[in-house]
Amino acid sequence: MSEIDVLAARFEEHRVRLTAVAHRLLGSRAEAEDAVQEAWLRVSRAGGAEVENFGGWLTTVVARVALNQLRARTNRREELLDDAPPARLQAVTDPAEEAVLADSVGLALLVVLDTLAPAERLAFVLHDLFDVPFDEIAPIVDRSPAAARQLASRARRRVRGAELPDATERRREVVAAFLDASRSGDFTALLAVLAPDVVVRADAVAVRMGAEAEVRGATRVAEAYAGRARAARLVLVDGVPGAVWSLRGTPQVVFAFTVEDGVVAAIDLLADPETLAGLDLQPLPQR
Structure with a gap:
């Protein structure tokens, strides 16, 4: 078995969890699967034979891809919406599609997460939902561990009690x-x-x-x-x-x-x- 085949097999062992992480970060299974695929392309180019905590490293890669998508999504809204009402998680324009999306993620959580800055959202989801330590979250959001903890804390206060x-x-x-x-x-x-x-x-x-x-x-x-x-x-x-x-x-x-x-x-x-x-x-x- 070639090195890339071994790497692919190791990656597949973590795909379910990586998709779950990306799904919670992005709110869309389709976008989550795209993010995981992008992560695989990055991993396949970089290799990972020497990585000690392979699962943790993959989570970091997927989180970085998702963070980039969240930031791009935010930038697009700022450019296109101006004074329009705040968009939902994916700026969904079809009410029926939005209802399906909201039901799949949890309506209130969907709305509240969408009000968070990308870094706040990532810190909250990774730490509170997937138990990723703040010292691993910090470099993803370009903050210190203490600052990453504050991001999650602010997000937690806004999310707490919001689920309908x-x-x-x-x-x-x-x-x-x-x-x-x-x-x-x-x-x-x-x-x-x-x-x-x-x-x-x-x-x-x-x-x-x-x-x-x-x-x-x-x-x-x-x-x-x-x-x-x-x-x-x-x-x-x-x-x-x-x-x-x-x-x-x-x-x-x-x-x-x-x-x-x-x-x-x-x-x-x-x-x-x-x-x-x-x-x-x-x-x-x-x-």
Whole structure:
């Protein structure tokens, strides 16, 4: 196997987490996937054989790409909007498209994050949602660790308490419906809660545990999960409704859901211990 093939294989082991980071930073799965691909192009040119903390380095690369996109987005708004009302996260002009985007990220969080300066947003998302230390965030935003901490603190004060209960409840109902249908083996109910092009992706550890690396399409996902998920429980995953399967009280696999337009658009299966250690899991009442 060539050096580039080895590098590509190592990169793929981290793709799910990198996409999650970029998605939270940019608010769009499509933009997140583009950012991760751009990060791969940079990594493939630079090489990474000598990097000790490969996962941390990749997170830094993706964060820098996302920060550049956020700054470019802000600059475009300043040039084009002048005295117009503040734009949403992506300056979406189609109300239907904006509604889908807002539902996938969390309406209130989407709006509040969009009011933050790019550096504030990056510091908050990386530290509070992905547990990246401030001494690693600092060079990305060209600040000292203390200044990076202040950026996150300012962002946290504006975000705290902003999530709309109705938006979270809608997402919770969709995730709960998926789990109920999966446990009961109700194939029709599963199809009803899945987007036609739904995708389930598993990280490398989940694959070693027996999950398929990727399953696409509502029919295939429903077939794969009918009668399953009996031990999965509703939780908040970094403040977003999701599910977790635990063994003797220790999380083994987290199901991170992307909900769009009232149905499940994607599920990321996260089983890497390092990834799980960085997630904030809060139990939700079971119905």
